[in-house]
Amino acid sequence: MNLQKTAGIAALCEALIYVTTFALYGTVLAMPGGLNAAQKLTFLAEHQSLLFFSNLLAYVIFGVLLAVLVLALHERLKNAAGTLTQLASIFGVLWIGLVIASGMLANIGLNAVLKLNLTEPEQTRALWLSVTTVIEALGGGNEIVGGLWVLLISCAGLKAEILPKALHYIGIAVGVAGIATCYPAAGLTEIFGISQILWFGFLGVALLRQRQD
Template identity: 55%
Template structure:
């Protein structure tokens, strides 16, 4: 179990790094010409297709793979001390994994499709691009309800099981509620959820690496007797 917990810790830290990289890329590097006409927008996308595809792959697909590992590791950690909550949380965690990975694949396939279509019909390509973005945002790019439920339930389970620092668990509950509130489309709520996740994933990952699991009281007594 300790080995899985350490792998889960690495996965959690990797999630935080991906979040930071995404914020930096879209906040400081990506300079999409919002006010340009359709031809200029698609020319920009065509020129930057490779880098945007890599970012989508990392931000969604790779993130989803690490998330799957973390979901399993946390379920193993909580399954005895908070069985019901850990099972329900894991269901939402697995659903979130699927939504995130699907978002990335749709984003990249859609990007290639609209760039090809824009050569023949830029206006139709704009309509298709808008539809693809709506699907990606609805699945996981701008809607964090499922992820919020996962974090919320895990944090409640951690409080019940006396796992992790209470401050971290309360932060997780706050982040979870924020994610659920993104059912109402809001860039501000989504950004708050993302920034909160950086803190939560980082802290969680460090603890899982430093303290892979708690030693049950019965095992402690056995060890003391043996010594």
């Protein structure tokens, strides 16, 4: 199986990861409202294994699959849209690093918080706030870098006239949505995530169907 076909499978897996993550946080991992700090920590402790799996899937595995996709699209578009593709790939590689780092920090931070809560519960809230703030800053709460990659690679695709134009127009909209998450408004991150399900799915099918030039 060549790189382009592998990337097509990776893109479909990325879409599936988004769906799975939304499903988990909309059901089992949805923290009830009105909990105090102690009750929130109890909830985290009770769901630690599932949270670990969710972070591993949504960040680390997502980042590994993203690396395949960034490389494949770079190889696919570099000859027809060199400058745009190179610029997009810079942001793609940066996004990979941020996503994987977020996942590792989330899991290590959660474990550290729950251990600290057993001995120094008064310090736990400050540590958890610090961990979540860093995760949000790296990419959990904003998607600027990912949005730039999707936007630029879609523009490169339009210039190169490779892969369906509709895919690239959707990608431009997705990229703009990702960049818009720099504004602290509720729902923007979710809009980016939901729109990426469509884009990754479309991209995966396109890569699997189209022959490599």
